[in-house]
Amino acid sequence: MLRILGKIQRLGIVTETRPELGEPALTEIGEQLKAHIGERFGGSLAIREVDAGSCNGCELEVQALNNPFYSIERFGVHFVASPRHADMLLVSGPVSRHMETALLRTYDAMPEPRLVIAVGECGACGGEFGISYASCGAVSNVIPVDGVIHGCPPTPLDLLRGILEAIAKRP
């Protein structure tokens, strides 16, 4: 136990406060996000993520939002297991036909008002997979979408920015 505490103390906090790779400061986006969440969601935005047929690239980057660099919970965002607890649905695509009903049921299980964001090129427009016998393409072909986050996959910072834009533009 002492060694764990020692490691934690020596390492300090890696959570970022400064720009990385020439991108706008993470904290800047995060603080705006936190302000919007405070105002419109009572300080807490619950997100349910659904992989509706992706290659798993988007999921890895959504997961990264929880790592200590982004530490998305400090801005009031947390990922939930049940759609019934969710304010927002993050959907990566393309929506496979085999996931179409599961996605609709997840959406139907959410309380109103509900925000939907299509994640990644495939979620936004079908990407490399497009529409076929097996794929419905973009998420908006299956459920109403409030925002899209481009990128293949979008970086964690793209995801944060996209979530912010979606809740900021909501009237």
Next chain:
Amino acid sequence: MTPHGPLAEFPRRLADIGVRVEARESPGLAPTQLIVVKATDWSRLGIEARSWGCRWVASWGEEVDAEGGATIRINTCFEHAGAYLVARTAVPRAAPVLASHTTSYPAADRPERHIRDMLGVVFSDHPDARRWTRHQAWSQSEYPLRRDFPAAGSPQARTPADHQYNFLLAQGSGVYEIPVGPVHAGIIEPGHFRFQAVGETVLKLEERLGYTHKGIEKIAEGRDVDGLARLAARVSGDSTVAHAWAACMAMEKAAGLDLPPRAVWLRALMCERERVANHVGDIGAILNDIAFAFGFYQFARLREVWQRASREAFGHRFMMDCIVPGGVAADLDPRFIATMRDEARLLGQQIGKLMAIINDLPSVADRVRGTGVLKPEYAKALGCVGYVGRASGMDFDVRRDAPYPPYDKLTFKVPVHHYGDVNARARMRLEEITASLGLIEALLSGLPPGPVRAAWTHPAAGAEGLGLVEGWRGEILSFVRFGADGRIARFFPRDPSWTTWPALELLIHDNIVPDFPVCNKSVNGSYSGQDL
């Protein structure tokens, strides 16, 4: 070319027992041997391959024109001591019936059901009549990989849920069923797990996959080489480098294209970086699934640092689309040679320090030791590859046993364990990271000068190629056949997950339901890679 190696005598052995074997030359498959046998001998081929000690690798079909009308050609790939052999046969499209290899090789079970769903080949003595890849998006009498099936299909306004799949039921006092998925609790891929349990003990787990089926094999048809490389890079996002490499290798072999040495060294550098990134992330995730948050966040931190460095050097956090037909998309700036070497050394040190803490905790050992044991005989029967196979005694690594450039010039350790539990699979990850960090150092030191991409030339229509690459999950097989004008006629990628998903069903037996997440994570099969 006269075949040599451990399978050179195998065709003669078949001939000795009365199987008519025709050896064929196929430069795009070499050094893999190609033999053609009659459909009526298919069953005997499977039995003989098994008695010869071959591993069943993969099977794929395609519709082709032949004398006497449309034919469905079936290919099965075997491996023995690093030598590969593709056996080929054909059945008429009008009556596509073939013996199953599942009775000789349990590994053939789902792949044959996939071929049945996609091409309509009936494997006459297959023990499982249920569909596999097909849910409700196309009907039982339609076969997407047949030529008259349009890629657009004829979808319904809404594809219903596939709720009438017959899961095996356990019965008896106190037995109950737990359905999980396709939408899982975490931020992971979709699939369905059906547990039969008594109390907390799992009697039986059955997987139902196919939810992320995106028609990859079908939509590959007609693409140009760049388009296929992009598609291959998205077969499984976490293996984007390895799948792109395997597909490009197949296309390049079909075209008889020689790559500049620097290109293959850079591919290997990216592939080893991908291996390290995934293993680091998975060790953290395994620790998370035993509720050891400290370990999870520490390894998540290391993974993030690693991914950022990949982005700086290659322009993408996963190095997606960095491998292109003929080479790599961009050269490595020389300034990264020193920084990457330092990062590799630093990562090794950091992991060493963390493991000194983690190894000291009895509560971690208690959760991972003896949990989720995959017996070596099961791993062998299922032909498990990668860290799952190697944690259960399957001592095979394409890089070492069927080396492709640049691994033919490099030495590295391939760790093997025999207990087959979660602990062994986690140790495999650690030891593979160490080996990969050594490889990264060697690749950076020996990086040859020169161009990084060869000019592409279209191969003749009908040319075929086979790519075999050791991705981070294990052996990836990629088959490509060209049509006219350099367009793709057939693409089949076999992700290693095909061999490890069935292993999960066996290794969870008699474990407790709450240990399923850590068992699953220790295997970490790709849903997308197996669903195609």
